[in-house]
């Protein structure tokens with residue numbers, strides 16, 4: 001049986017956004033005379049919200065520059081978030097197929113709420129997401145399950161009937177904390193070991209495998 005709802009992480013799961021995030025942060029670092037990072041380092045910096053991103057990109061000895069770096073990052077990213085960012089191959093087709101199967105869809109990101117909405121609406125237009133949330137003031141971010149549980153309630157689906165699809169430990173921890181079925185995708189920012197050790201119930205290496213995992217084949221096979 002497919003889940004009645006599928007909640008998706010954004011960065012590294014639906015969208016290949018690493019380049020624009022890294023380029024914006026490197027721009028912000030440069031304006032403060034700080035060293036930049038190779039884009040691949042951002043795989044480990046992204047995932048726990050923009051404050052954590054800045055604290056990882058700016059070394060402790062330069063902590064006093066974190067505020068101006070954050071301000072410059074926000075302004076630059078707002079203008080450049082879609083320069084290179086695109087859905088991963090096959091993602092749109094997976095979403096369309098799930099809709100056809102009657103699965104309700106939602107997005108839950110630790111990215112700021114406004115950027116999350118803008119990106120989803122521009123790059124995955126007309127997908128009938130029942131909820132799209134990023135990090136919001138006063139709401140604990142993933143892996144706290146509050147937002148995921150709130151989305152399930154909003155969609156009118158029990159948490160146990162939801163899949164949570166993501167590419168990081170934070171996403172798999174969120175799935176477990178919310179009592180949802182964690183599906184790890186391996187095309188994102190982290191490796192298979194991280195997803196497995198944080199409780200991924202099934203892994204998807206391709207969009208096709210994700211569809212299979214969600215529509216039941218892998219689910220039946222991997223249920224303990």
Ligand SMILES: O=C(O)COP(=O)(O)O
Nearest residue numbers: 010011047048049109110
């Ligand atoms: O931008 C972030 O920190 C994380 O975003 P994600 O939750 O969509 O991976």
